[in-house]
Amino acid sequence: MKKILIIGGSSGVGEAITKKVAANNNVIATYRNNFKENTENIEYKEFDVIENQPEKLEIDGPLDSIIYCPGTINLKPFHRFSEQELIDDFKINVIGFLKILSFFKKNLLNRENASVILFSSIAAQKGIPFHTQVACSKGAIEALTRTLAAELAPKIRVNAIAPSLLNTPLSTKFLNTEKKIDANKDRHPMKEIGDPNDIATLVDFLINNQAKWMTGQVINFDGGLSTL
Numbered sequence: 737m738k739k740i741l742i743i744g745g746s747s748g749v750g751e752a753i754t755k756k757v758a759a760n761n762n763v764i765a766t767y768r769n770n771f772k773e774n775t776e777n778i779e780y781k782e783f784d785v786i787e788n789q790p791e792k793l794e795i796d797g798p799l800d801s802i803i804y805c806p807g808t809i810n811l812k813p814f815h816r817f818s819e820q821e822l823i824d825d826f827k828i829n830v831i832g833f834l835k836i837l838s839f840f841k842k843n844l845l846n847r848e849n850a851s852v853i854l855f856s857s858i859a860a861q862k863g864i865p866f867h868t869q870v871a872c873s874k875g876a877i878e879a880l881t882r883t884l885a886a887e888l889a890p891k892i893r894v895n896a897i898a899p900s901l902l903n904t905p906l907s908t909k910f911l912n913t914e915k916k917i918d919a920n921k922d923r924h925p926m927k928e929i930g931d932p933n934d935i936a937t938l939v940d941f942l943i944n945n946q947a948k949w950m951t952g953q954v955i956n957f958d959g960g961l962s963t964l
C-alpha cells in the first residue's frame with residue numbers, strides 16, 4: 737500500500753479525498769479545527785500550516801504522495817484588501833505548501849511514481865471580478881506546479897486541479913439560499929455545483945501508476961465554465 741500525506745484532510749475536498757484514497761492506501765491526514773478520530777488506514781494529526789512547522793507531524797518513513805488542500809475564497813474589490821490580508825492568504829495557499837514540500841521532499845524521493853497534488857481555482861486563468869486575492873495565490877500555485885514539476889522530474893510528479901465552485905464548507909456563504917444555489921448552478925454550462933467526491937476520484941487517479949506520464953498539468957474541474 738502507498739503512504740499518502742493529506743494536508744487539510746478534515747473538511748471539504750480534503751475530507752472526500754481522505755476517505756476515497758484510504759480504501760487502498762495508508763493515509764496521514766491533518767486537521768486544524770475539525771478534530772477527527774483515527775480509523776482503519778487513516779491517522780489524523782493536528783496541524784496548522786501557519787502556526788506549526790512540518791517537524792510537528794513526526795513522519796519519518798517514505799511517502800508516495802502529498803496532497804495539499806488548505807485554501808481561501810475572500811472576495812472583494814481589489815483596493816479593499818489590506819496588505820496583511822494579502823500576505824495571510826499567500827501564507828495559507830503558497831508558503832504553507834512550500835514549507836511542507838521542502839521538508840518532506842526527502843520522504844518522496846526514491847519512491848516509484850511519487851507525486852504531489854495542489855489546488856488552484858478557476859479564477860487563476862479566467863478573469864472574474866473581485867477575485868484578486870484568489871487570483872494572486874492560485875496564479876502562484878499554477879506557476880509553481882510547472883516550475884516544481886520541471887525541477888523534480890523524473891523523480892516526483894507535480895499536478896494541480898483548478899475547480900470552480902464546489903459544495904464544501906469553504907463555499908457555504910455562496911450556497912446558503914436556494915436562490916444562490918440556482919444562480920450558481922445556472923452560470924456553469926453543466927448546470928451543477930462541483931462535487932468534492934468527484935474530485936476525490938480524480939485525485940485517486942492522479943496519485944496512481946496510470947498517471948505516471950502526467951506532470952506539470954493544471955486540470956480544470958469546473959462544469960465547463962473556464963472554456964465554454
Ligand SMILES: NC(=O)c1ccc[n+]([C@@H]2O[C@H](COP(=O)([O-])OP(=O)(O)OC[C@H]3O[C@@H](n4cnc5c(N)ncnc54)[C@H](OP(=O)(O)O)[C@@H]3O)[C@@H](O)[C@H]2O)c1
Binds near residue numbers: 743767770
Ligand atoms: N470550495 C470551492 O468552491 C473551491 C473553489 C476553487 C478552489 N478551491 C480550493 O480547493 C481547496 C480545498 O477547498 P475546500 O473547499 O475543500 O476547503 P475547506 O472546506 O475550507 O477545507 C480546507 C481544509 O484545509 C484545512 N485548513 C484550512 N486552513 C488551514 C491551515 N491554516 N493549516 C492547516 N490546515 C488548514 C481545513 O482544516 P479544518 O477544517 O480542520 O480547519 C480543511 O481540512 C482549497 O485550496 C481551495 O482554495 C475551492
